[in-house]
Amino acid sequence: MTFKINSSGELEGRRGRRTFPRIGILVLSIFLLSLISGLNVYGETGKKPGVKVVPSSSVGQVNGMGISPAMMPSVSAEVALVSACGAYTKERGADILGIVKERLTRAGIKVRDDDTVRPMSVPIWRFKTYIHYYPGDEAALNSVVKALGVGEGVSDNTLIKGYMKVILGIDAVSKLLPGGSGGSSIYLLNGTGREDAAASFLEDLSAEAPEIGDVKAFGTGKGMGGAAETTLVYYPEGMEETARKLVEVLGIGRAVGLNGGDIFIVLGPDYSEESFKAVPDWEPNPNETYSVIIYKTKYIMEVLDSTGAVVCEFPVSIGKNPDLADKKMVGDSRTPEGDFTVSNIHGSSDWRFKNIELAYGPYFIRLKTPGWTGIGIHGTNEPYLLGAPVSHGCIRLNSRNVVKLRNAVKVGTRVKIVH
Numbered sequence: 001m002t003f004k005i006n007s008s009g010e011l012e013g014r015r016g017r018r019t020f021p022r023i024g025i026l027v028l029s030i031f032l033l034s035l036i037s038g039l040n041v042y043g044e045t046g047k048k049p050g051v052k053v054v055p056s057s058s059v060g061q062v063n064g065m066g067i068s069p070a071m072m073p074s075v076s077a078e079v080a081l082v083s084a085c086g087a088y089t090k091e092r093g094a095d096i097l098g099i100v101k102e103r104l105t106r107a108g109i110k111v112r113d114d115d116t117v118r119p120m121s122v123p124i125w126r127f128k129t130y131i132h133y134y135p136g137d138e139a140a141l142n143s144v145v146k147a148l149g150v151g152e153g154v155s156d157n158t159l160i161k162g163y164m165k166v167i168l169g170i171d172a173v174s175k176l177l178p179g180g181s182g183g184s185s186i187y188l189l190n191g192t193g194r195e196d197a198a199a200s201f202l203e204d205l206s207a208e209a210p211e212i213g214d215v216k217a218f219g220t221g222k223g224m225g226g227a228a229e230t231t232l233v234y235y236p237e238g239m240e241e242t243a244r245k246l247v248e249v250l251g252i253g254r255a256v257g258l259n260g261g262d263i264f265i266v267l268g269p270d271y272s273e274e275s276f277k278a279v280p281d282w283e284p285n286p287n288e289t290y291s292v293i294i295y296k297t298k299y300i301m302e303v304l305d306s307t308g309a310v311v312c313e314f315p316v317s318i319g320k321n322p323d324l325a326d327k328k329m330v331g332d333s334r335t336p337e338g339d340f341t342v343s344n345i346h347g348s349s350d351w352r353f354k355n356i357e358l359a360y361g362p363y364f365i366r367l368k369t370p371g372w373t374g375i376g377i378h379g380t381n382e383p384y385l386l387g388a389p390v391s392h393g394c395i396r397l398n399s400r401n402v403v404k405l406r407n408a409v410k411v412g413t414r415v416k417i418v419h
Helices: 025-030 032-038 086-092 096-106 138-148 170-176 195-208 240-250 399-408
Strands: 078-083 130-133 152-155 163-168 186-190 216-220 232-235 254-257 263-267 291-295 300-304 310-315 338-347 363-368 376-378 389-391 414-418
Touching (some): 078 096, 086 170, 096 138, 096 170, 130 138, 138 152, 138 163, 138 170, 186 195, 195 216, 195 240, 195 263, 232 240, 240 254, 300 399, 363 399
Parallel strands (some): 078 163, 186 216, 186 263, 232 254, 291 414
Antiparallel strands (some): 291 300, 300 310, 338 363, 338 414, 363 376
16 A cells, blocks of 8 residues: 655745845946945845745745744735634644734734734634745745745735735644644544444444544534545654554545644545545536535535436535524624525626635626525635635635536526525
8 A cells, every 4th residue: 555645844936036226227337346246245234135035945844943033034024814724723722823923923924913804713624734925925925934834835816915825724733832732633524424434434443453542533524624535644743654554444545744743534525435426527517407505514515407416516615603503684694594596697707805806706696585685606715715604694616616506507596505
């Protein structure tokens, strides 16, 4: 059996460019020789500090807990923080947002914490830390990675220059948590959509490898843990043999190295011999009449054909109110429940939310929801938050999936939203 061991904290990036003050043609011609001779030390001694960009091969590979603030280059950047491992940090009792905010602030990097953007935690399980940055902001990206000692850059043209989003995964928790991981635990996430799958695995584990010990089992829902298709075992350094044994008991999937102190078993639909239906290959039949069901607590949308058969499933996000209840009043950030219909389909590529491009993706499928206005199904510029309550009440899809849905529905299509 082959095991793929991924390295942690590595970042593929591009070198930034030094920038220099504009000099007049006359001055440049007079001082050309001295300017050329001084290029090698510009930004080290002088009057306007330059930014030293770490080569891509070493970005993110920071020893220990990172570098001291005194060693940090001065970079103008603002950062929004999102904990995409809220379920894990709650289990661990860790204030990862507070820890990261303090660390970035000490490094001279401003963390957004105002009425428009506040650090946010969502109750999902995401494993790797990603830093979204505007193309050209590689120098600022390098500074954030240095300060945290963890993270992988993602070029994102929906942002603006000088503004980044740090999406914290589980690999950041053990890296930044005071005192380290505090011992190893094993967590089981059931991403099959079948409640009996976790019980089946635990029974096999007890019979075949009782020495592994207790496993903490969490909820059921397709895509839980960010695994769309494949069963995975994430393991920390030194736990290779345990991970190998777990994959052997599972009989499917693979082991993946992850910076941290705990082991995470993510049962994919393949464990129960199921899969997400026809994603991403499904294409709507123009001669078919479809309907849609959205399961709020499962964060899944099903597309049904005229016979009632499920032909496609998509992960979704819903209203961010943590009680996940039916909508009660305007502004309560809940997604309404009931039987609705499509009332309009808008091209939303040029729509803005707080000046953010592509916040609604390419299409906004408006729903007729008696008693409420502005509720719809749309794309998102934050696909990493799918599978969580994060919207103001709408249903979010990956933007590539909302294109498929737009081709399957029309005005009058039935849309049912259930708890």
